[in-house]
Amino acid sequence: MLSDKLVKVLYTAGTVFDNLRSSELSTRSFLQSGDDSGIVSRADLDLLNDLRDAAEIAVHHKSVQSPVSEAIVNEMHRAMTRSAALRPGKLRTKEQNIGVSTSYGRHMPPALEPGEIDGLLRSALTQGDRRRQAAWIFVLLAKAQPFEDGNKRTALLTANIHLPLSEYLCAPFDPDDIEVSRKFQDLLARAYVFDEIDPVVDYLLEYGLIIGE
Known part of the structure; x- marks a missing residue:
């Protein structure tokens, strides 16, 4: 069963x-017992099934402390067959012309070649301690947009694999303060467009890091 923190x-x-x-x-x-009585739409059901399936892979790799790798990233993305990319686990191509619209303009990163995700991960692992490395993993993978869709959720699960067993990284969110997630999205957009990575990493660690089983 998935832990409350996960x-x-x-x-x-x-x-x-x-x-x-x-x-x-x-x-x-739903995630812990399969009870779907409170799920409000088919879209939510598909999304949660995909998140559960990818998270089960992340749980395995986190439990054995697997080094993060392109193979693991692809494995988790490939598990999301209902709500993410049309071709799960496949890198997007240059010809697809896929980008992300932000308030600062459209972010159009180059399509990645096989092996380049491993290069991004190696770069993230040069950044400070494991917590900071995990936050960098999230930002670099999200910024690269390696897949057609589902990139941020895949990036967040990858970051969590890298953290110690008792630590988890969430997307900053407060149900009583919408500005928490709005600020995060703004900082992430700035990382995309202006390459300002440290501010969103700092924010992730301040508002997204949770510790405990």
Whole structure:
């Protein structure tokens, strides 16, 4: 069964990145027991099934402390068959012309070649301690947009694999303060467009890091 902390990771990922509308309580009930009575839409059900399937892979790799790798990133993305990319686990191509619209303009990173995700991960692992490295993993993978869709949720799960067993990184979210997630999205957009990575890394660690089983 997924832990409460990992459920929170998935809930915040779904809410902040993918417009999840089901409540945190209903999300926990579904992810931990399969009770879908509180899930409000087919879109939410598909998203949560995908997050659960990818998270089970992340749990395995986190439990054995696997070094993060392109193979693991692809494995988790490939598990999300319902709500992410049309071709799960496949790198997007230059011809697809996929980008991300932000308030600072459109972010159009180059399509990655096989092996380049490993290069991004190696770069992230040069940054400070494991917590900071994990936050960098998230930002660099999200910024690179290696897949057609589902990049941020894949990046967040990858970051969590790198953290120690008792530590988890969530998407910053506060149900009582919408500015928490708005600020995070703004800082992430600035990382995309202006390459300002440290501010969003700092924010992730301040508002997204949780510790405990």
